[in-house]
Every structure is written in structure tokens, then in C-alpha cells.
Amino acid sequence: MAYDKFQVLTSSAYPLPTENVDTDQIIPARFLKATERVDFDINFFRDWRYNQDGTPKVDFPLNKEIYAGSKILVGGRNFGSGSSREHAAWSVYDFGLRCVISSAFADIFKGNCLNVGVLPVQVSPEFADTLFAAIMADPTTEIKVDLPNQTVTLLATGEFESFEINSYKKENMLNGFDDIDYLKNIENEISAFAEKRPF
Amino acid sequence: MANTLFDKVWDSHVVRKVTDGPDVFFIDRHFIHEVTSPVAFLGLESRGNSVVYPARTFATADHNTPTINQHLPVADPLSANQLDALENNAAKHGISHWGLGDKNNGIVHVVGPENGITLPGATIVCGDSHTSTHGAFGAIAFGIGTSEVEMVLSTQCIMQPKPKKMRINVTGKLGIGVTPKDVALYIIAKQTTSGATGYFVEYAGDVFEDMSMEGRMTVCNLSIEMGARGGMIAPDTKTFEYLKGRAQTPKGADWDKAMNYWETLYTDEGAEFDAEFNYEASDIEPMITYGTNPGMGMGVTKSIPNAESLEGGVDTYRKSLGYMSFSEGDSMVGKEIDFVFLGSCTNGRIEDFRAFCSIVEGRQKADNVTAWLVPGSHKVVDQIKEEGLDTVITDAGFVLREPGCSACLAMNDDKIPSGKLSVSTSNRNFEGRQGPGSRTLLASPLVAAASAVSGVVTDPRTLLTA
Numbered sequence: 001m002a003y004d005k006f007q008v009l010t011s012s013a014y015p016l017p018t019e020n021v022d023t024d025q026i027i028p029a030r031f032l033k034a035t036e037r038v039d040f041d042i043n044f045f046r047d048w049r050y051n052q053d054g055t056p057k058v059d060f061p062l063n064k065e066i067y068a069g070s071k072i073l074v075g076g077r078n079f080g081s082g083s084s085r086e087h088a089a090w091s092v093y094d095f096g097l098r099c100v101i102s103s104a105f106a107d108i109f110k111g112n113c114l115n116v117g118v119l120p121v122q123v124s125p126e127f128a129d130t131l132f133a134a135i136m137a138d139p140t141t142e143i144k145v146d147l148p149n150q151t152v153t154l155l156a157t158g159e160f161e162s163f164e165i166n167s168y169k170k171e172n173m174l175n176g177f178d179d180i181d182y183l184k185n186i187e188n189e190i191s192a193f194a195e196k197r198p199f
Numbered sequence: 200m201a202n203t204l205f206d207k208v209w210d211s212h213v214v215r216k217v218t219d220g221p222d223v224f225f226i227d228r229h230f231i232h233e234v235t236s237p238v239a240f241l242g243l244e245s246r247g248n249s250v251v252y253p254a255r256t257f258a259t260a261d262h263n264t265p266t267i268n269q270h271l272p273v274a275d276p277l278s279a280n281q282l283d284a285l286e287n288n289a290a291k292h293g294i295s296h297w298g299l300g301d302k303n304n305g306i307v308h309v310v311g312p313e314n315g316i317t318l319p320g321a322t323i324v325c326g327d328s329h330t331s332t333h334g335a336f337g338a339i340a341f342g343i344g345t346s347e348v349e350m351v352l353s354t355q356c357i358m359q360p361k362p363k364k365m366r367i368n369v370t371g372k373l374g375i376g377v378t379p380k381d382v383a384l385y386i387i388a389k390q391t392t393s394g395a396t397g398y399f400v401e402y403a404g405d406v407f408e409d410m411s412m413e414g415r416m417t418v419c420n421l422s423i424e425m426g427a428r429g430g431m432i433a434p435d436t437k438t439f440e441y442l443k444g445r446a447q448t449p450k451g452a453d454w455d456k457a458m459n460y461w462e463t464l465y466t467d468e469g470a471e472f473d474a475e476f477n478y479e480a481s482d483i484e485p486m487i488t489y490g491t492n493p494g495m496g497m498g499v500t501k502s503i504p505n506a507e508s509l510e511g512g513v514d515t516y517r518k519s520l521g522y523m524s525f526s527e528g529d530s531m532v533g534k535e536i537d538f539v540f541l542g543s544c545t546n547g548r549i550e551d552f553r554a555f556c557s558i559v560e561g562r563q564k565a566d567n568v569t570a571w572l573v574p575g576s577h578k579v580v581d582q583i584k585e586e587g588l589d590t591v592i593t594d595a596g597f598v599l600r601e602p603g604c605s606a607c608l609a610m611n612d613d614k615i616p617s618g619k620l621s622v623s624t625s626n627r628n629f630e631g632r633q634g635p636g637s638r639t640l641l642a643s644p645l646v647a648a649a650s651a652v653s654g655v656v657t658d659p660r661t662l663l664t665a
């Protein structure tokens with residue numbers, strides 16, 4: 001599933017400081033029944049966004065008009081734990097987000113994000129706190145995520161931090177390539193390897 | 200050079216290393232189910248690719264299946280559609296498929312080992328985070344996303360950075376009423392829900408050596424609940440005895456050849472880990488969780504800790520207790536419950552039903568409790584009947600349902616209603632995991648049984664005789 005290229009993103013951000021946000025919250029299991037990848041934004045954070053009668057929870061950041069249209073979500077520590085459902089990463093993407101910033105990500109969610117064109121940016125706990133505080137003070141404050149230079153900057157103050165991404169994944173994100181493109185190119189090497197497997 | 204078990208298996212599956220990137224990692228066995236595979240097949244077909252090694256992929260329906268009246272058409276059209284998609288995709292691409300009603304059908308992480316598909320030294324993936332279960336056999340097994348399911352279908356490889364290595368040693372003898380589930384929940388409580396993120400865990404020490412294969416599967420299954428990608432245990436005589444003669448294990452000379460390899464699968468003396476932890480069996484009690492992640496667990500007789508005594512955010516902790524309608528300092532024993540769920544890839548095996556029956560035999564289900572007893576597979580059902588446990592279950596006022604993931608994630612009709620409290624032998628107590636608004640207490644089959652007959656959270660040791 002090739003996706004758009006990711007270069008430099010400047011946007012306001014949704015704040016979600018709760019820790020250990022699991023993928024059952026990002027998209028509950030009862031909404032995993034589709035056989036096509038469409039419209040996963042509808043049930044993104046379903047039970048945190050809506051009451052059981054379907055009315056929106058107005059205080060939940062994703063429902064606040066002031067943040068609407070932001071392309072970045074700043075999440076609490078250990079974001080995306082639990083189930084391997086890629087639907088969680090799809091729902092992030094379908095909601096219009098291209099980047100999630102947190103001081104720690106769960107492994108599978110992080111990998112899924114990279115595979116669908118959402119950039120997971122891991123920052124220090126202190127810088128995450130700086131970002132949360134800045135958004136609370138000014139909901140329109142902008143964050144610049146610069147993939148070529150691997151930096152994330154709070155534009156209002158110029159405070160920034162570098163983030164890590166391996167050069168293979170970085171190239172993929174910059175160019176909109178994915179792993180299948182790479183793997184299909186080395187098919188012969190893989191089949192030679194497969195022939196030697198004992199079982 | 201001294202190598203770990205993990206290094207030995209991982210390194211032998213690396214097709215190539217990408218410079219400053221992941222390893223191209225070869226997959227021996229790939230399980231698929233109806234929820235995380237349909238979009239992978241769509242992707243495969245839209246790119247014009249085919250399934251390169253169909254014999255290395257195995258399909259079973261489990262997440263969405265009803266646990267009553269499986270002989271009837273599936274009522275929910277969305278679930279039926281996913282089950283049809285799995286069946287059609289498997290047929291179209293020549294993949295083995297155990298659908299609803301098939302005698303081999305059941306939860307993917309139960310049927311894989313049962314049928315001898317899971318082997319020591321193999322690499323095993325599935326679009327399901329509890330794939331770590333198969334590590335009980337000395338395999339490297341972990342959950343993947345749907346993009347990776349497509350990668351495996353179309354190339355038999357994924358691109359994976361090698362995780363760091365952690366060893367967890369538990370030594371001594373477990374006390375009465377303390378099960379493998381309690382060992383796992385104890386470790387997770389110590390590590391927290393994210394403590395092992397970035398690591399692959401090896402479990403070592405006499406507690407795991409003494410454990411049955413079913414128990415080892417329960418422990419490895421829960422590795423992901425502390426953030427680890429997977430967990431594994433070195434194969435030994437018990438492993439080989441479990442596997443010998445199973446439907447799909449190597450036979451004859453192939454078995455001998457496999458054994459020669461499998462006997463090399465252990466961590467060498469002096470091999471190094473990036474992190475190591477030691478725990479004592481005698482410190483482990485029957486466990487129960489009180490919050491909304493599996494790391495929020497404690498001995499069943501303990502009281503809920505104060506927020507200030509813990510590491511991590513106070514706000515998140517209080518939000519979690521607020522969801523559960525619990526308060527700091529509450530005792531769990533004696534809390535009235537509404538539901539009991541015995542089953543899942545964590546605790547849906549024969550040993551779990553034996554444990555449950557050891558307590559409910561000669562007792563009666565409490566009137567205030569609705570209980571769902573869901574075996575992990577048809578083979579588990581057959582074994583339950585062969586051992587006469589079905590009679591014990593019925594006599595105690597319980598009903599045995601048909602196999603599937605069921606109320607563990609409540610994709611089918613087995614949903615715990617909003618606000619209701621359930622003692623569950625499954626693996627996650629996340630908000631709404633067992634149905635919108637449901638409240639889950641994770642525990643062992645013994646705690647579940649003791650609570651089911653008492654109607655309140657109960658320490659099973661009060662009902663067991665030594």
C-alpha cells in the first residue's frame with residue numbers, strides 16, 4: 001500500500017496526554033469487521049469521542065473545534081500498546097493525521113504507522129511535556145516536523161529536538177516507497193534462502 | 200562465541216541485513232485469521248502478486264465466530280462477510296483453511312501447537328499480538344500488522360529490526376493455587392505494561408522447566424502485555440514429547456534430523472542479555488488485576504495501591520481506577536462480580552479446564568454470575584469430554600460453549616454489558632475490551648472458578664485442599 005511522501009510537516013496538534021493509550025481505544029475491536037480499508041476515521045477513538053448514545057463528548061480533544069484539521073497528535077507515554085491491529089494506524093491516517101509524537105511507542109503500532117505513511121516521532125519526556133504545555137497555552141501553536149533533518153520544532157519558541165529513524169525507513173517515508181517494493185526486488189535471494197530451510 | 204537461544208533462531212532466518220535498516224527476516228510459518236488478513240489479500244491482488252509459498256500459511260477462523268449454534272449460518276452479516284473472505288482467499292490461493300465447524304478449527308494460537316505446525320527453531324508470525332504464544336516451543340513468534348501479512352504472503356519475508364534481548368529467571372517452587380497465569384501477571388506487574396518494550400524475552404529457571412507445555416504457552420502468550428514483542432523458552436524433553444506424533448510434525452528420519460537441530464536450541468553459558476531480571480516463585484500469589492492495563496495487577500489478597508506509591512502518571516492511574524469504579528486502598532477479595540469468562544488463547548487449553556473443574560466440582564455456580572466457558576479448539580472440547588469434565592461443568596450449573604476468541608475481545612455476541620464486572624482468564628483488561636463499558640479483572644482459571652462459585656472475587660486457596 002504505497003502512500004504519500006512525507007517531507008516537512010508544519011501543523012497545530014491534538015494533545016492526548018493520557019499514558020498507555022492502547023489500540024483497543026484507538027479503534028475498538030467491534031469496528032474491525034471491514035474487509036476493505038475505508039473510512040476507519042469514523043470509529044477512531046470511538047468510545048472516548050462519543051457517549052454510548054452516539055453524542056460527542058465535547059471535552060475530548062479530538063472533538064474540539066480549536067484543534068480541527070491538525071495533522072499531528074501528541075500522545076502520552078507508551079502510545080499504541082496492545083493489539084497488533086493495523087486498523088489503529090489506518091484510523092490515525094484516515095482521521096487526517098500524518099504524525100504522532102510521544103515519549104514512547106509500543107513496537108507493533110510504531111511499525112504499523114511506518115508501513116502506512118504515519119510518522120511516529122519519539123521525543124524525550126521533557127520535550128513531550130514542553131509540547132503539551134505549549135498546546136495547552138495556545139491551541140493553535142504550530143509544530144514543525146522535518147524528516148530530512150530529523151528534527152521536531154516548537155515554532156513559537158524555536159525549541160527543538162532531534163529524533164531517530166533508520167535511514168532505510170527514512171528513505172521510504174521521503175519517497176512513499178514501502179517494504180514490498182524492496183522485498184519483491186530481492187525475490188531470487190529470498191527463494192534461494194527458502195530452499196535451504198529445513199521446515 | 201556464546202549465543203542466546205534468541206540469537207540462534209533469529210540469525211539463522213536473516214536473508215540479508217539492510218545497512219542502517221531492518222533485517223530481511225524469513226518466516227517459516229504464517230497463521231492468518233479473518234480479521235487482519237482480508238486487506239492484505241486485497242493489497243496482494245491490486246499489485247498483481249501471488250502467494251509465493253501457500254504451504255507455509257495456515258488459515259483458521261476464530262476472532263469473529265459465534266460460540267453457540269456454529270452449525271447455523273452466522274447471523275451478523277459483517278462477521279459472515281469476513282469469514283467468507285477468509286475462506287475464499289484461502290481457496291483461491293491454495294492455503295489450508297480450518298473454517299467454522301472443521302474438526303481442527305479453534306483459536307489460532309491453540310490449534311497451531313495442537314496440530315504440530317508450531318516447531319522449535321521456527322519463525323512464526325500472525326496478524327495478532329498474542330502470536331508470542333508459540334515461543335513456548337523455542338520458536339521466535341510475534342504479532343504483525345496487515346501490511347506485513349501482505350509481505351509474508353507475497354514474499355515470505357518481513358523487514359524487521361532485531362529486538363534487544365531480555366532474560367527473566369523465576370526460580371523455586373510455586374505454591375498451591377499459583378498457576379502459570381499468576382507467574383505471568385506477576386512478571387507483568389513488576390515490569391509494567393511497557394517495561395519490556397523493544398525486547399524479546401527468554402524465560403528461564405526451574406519454574407518454567409517444571410511447567411507443562413500448556414503453562415509455558417500461557418506465559419509466552421502474555422509477553423506482549425509488558426510491551427515485549429515476544430517471549431520464548433528453550434525446548435526440552437517435554438517439548439519434544441508434546442510434539443512427537445502430532446499431525447504436522449516431521450516424521451521418521453525427518454524427525455531425527457529435526458531433533459538434532461532442536462537439541463542445539465538453548466542459551467549458551469556466558470551469553471549476554473541487554474537486560475536480566477530474577478524473581479522468586481515463593482513471592483508469587485494468585486494474582487488479579489484492578490485497573491485498565493495488564494500491568495495493574497497484584498496478589499488477590501492485597502489492596503489497590505495508592506497513586507503516589509507508583510511510578511508513572513497519577514492522572515492516568517486515577518482515570519483508570521475511575522473507569523473501574525474502584526478506589527485506592529480497596530480490597531479485591533469480596534467484590535461482587537457479574538460475569539466469569541474462561542477461555543481465550545491465554546487460558547483456553549485443557550489444563551485450564553481441568554483447573555477450573557478442580558474447584559467447581561461438587562459446588563454450584565453462584566446465582567449472580569453469568570459464566571461463559573469457551574474452549575480454545577474442538578480438540579480441547581474432545582479432551583474435555585474424554586475426561587468427563589463436561590459432566591463436572593454441567594453438574595455445577597455451567598454450560599460449555601463452542602470454540603473461538605469470544606469475550607476476550609467481544610467481536611462476536613459474547614459482550615460483557617456496560618458497567619458489569621467480569622473475572623476473565625483472557626489477556627487484556629483495557630477499557631471496553633470485553634464490550635463497551637465492561638470492566639475486566641484478569642486472573643487465572645482457579646481464581647475465575649473460585650469467584651464463579653462464590654459470586655465475589657475469591658482467593659482459590661480458600662477452596663483448595665492441599
